[in-house]
Amino acid sequence: MRAVPILMYHSVRDDPPPDTAALSVRPGVFADQMALLRERGFTPVRLSDPAADVPRPICITFDDGYADFHSEALPVLASFGYPATVFVTTGWLDDAGPDAAGRPLDTMLRWGHVRELAAEGVEIGAHSHSHPQLDQLRDGPLHDELTRSRLLLEDRLQTPVTTMAYPYGYSSARVRRAVARAGYTTAYVVANDVAADRSGYAIPRLTVQRSTTPAAFGRIAEGSHRFHREKILTKGYAVVRRSRYLYRQAMPRD
Numbered sequence: 172m173r174a175v176p177i178l179m180y181h182s183v184r185d186d187p188p189p190d191t192a193a194l195s196v197r198p199g200v201f202a203d204q205m206a207l208l209r210e211r212g213f214t215p216v217r218l219s220d221p222a223a224d225v226p227r228p229i230c231i232t233f234d235d236g237y238a239d240f241h242s243e244a245l246p247v248l249a250s251f252g253y254p255a256t257v258f259v260t261t262g263w264l265d266d267a268g269p270d271a272a273g274r275p276l277d278t279m280l281r282w283g284h285v286r287e288l289a290a291e292g293v294e295i296g297a298h299s300h301s302h303p304q305l306d307q308l309r310d311g312p313l314h315d316e317l318t319r320s321r322l323l324l325e326d327r328l329q330t331p332v333t334t335m336a337y338p339y340g341y342s343s344a345r346v347r348r349a350v351a352r353a354g355y356t357t358a359y360v361v362a363n364d365v366a367a368d369r370s371g372y373a374i375p376r377l378t379v380q381r382s383t384t385p386a387a388f389g390r391i392a393e394g395s396h397r398f399h400r401e402k403i404l405t406k407g408y409a410v411v412r413r414s415r416y417l418y419r420q421a422m423p424r425d
């Protein structure tokens with residue numbers, strides 16, 4: 172597989188709730204971004220597509236499974252004929268019922284939507300069951316998060332689900348081993364780098380958010396955007412999280 176930039180979106184809507192505001196892209200801006208890809212000669216391809224012979228391949232992914240993927244993003248993608256991937260947090264789905272888990276940040280997709288997306292050719296990946304920081308979980312709950320989301324998706328969609336994205340982009344060597352053991356063949360992080368190939372358990376993606384200007388979006392797609400500040404923030408937060416994890420490990424129970 173060749174090096175391909177992989178865009179990471181979350182929600183696409185005009186009036187997001189505070190929790191998703193920073194990562195939610197306006198529908199009009201999203202449409203402009205898709206048009207820019209066409210103007211610059213990009214060819215959106217599926218994550219699983221080797222894209223050996225297409226000009227300027229690029230992948231478009233969405234995390235969490237917000238209802239606005241169906242109402243806002245999908246019509247735009249369809250109008251351009253672009254494929255996309257949605258990483259679904261199964262316990263957050265609007266009609267998860269007895270499987271409901273975690274705290275959804277906004278109105279989420281329903282199972283009927285997810286089935287419809289899959290039927291229309293949208294790739295469906297897992298994004299854990301309740302959206303925890305996976306590296307903070309002990310082995311048992313970690314395995315449950317990974318297998319429950321995959322098995323629920325496979326049961327409802329009647330198709331194999333072999334890829335996933337880490338909630339918050341967080342993983343560790345232990346988490347990546349657990350992901351492999353849970354039956355996934357690939358997994359996606361944030362990292363803000365262009366993926367050299369789409370194999371393994373730490374495939375990088377590029378963040379698109381509400382503050383992304385048209386010029387920055389162009390650079391992100393071209394693989395030349397420098398994500399300085401975001402990287403520093405991620406590193407600082409990782410230190411805070413690591414010390415909290417060590418503290419919890421030292422406690423007899425938590």
Ligand SMILES: [Zn+2]
Nearest residue numbers: 234235338339
């Ligand atoms: Zn997420």
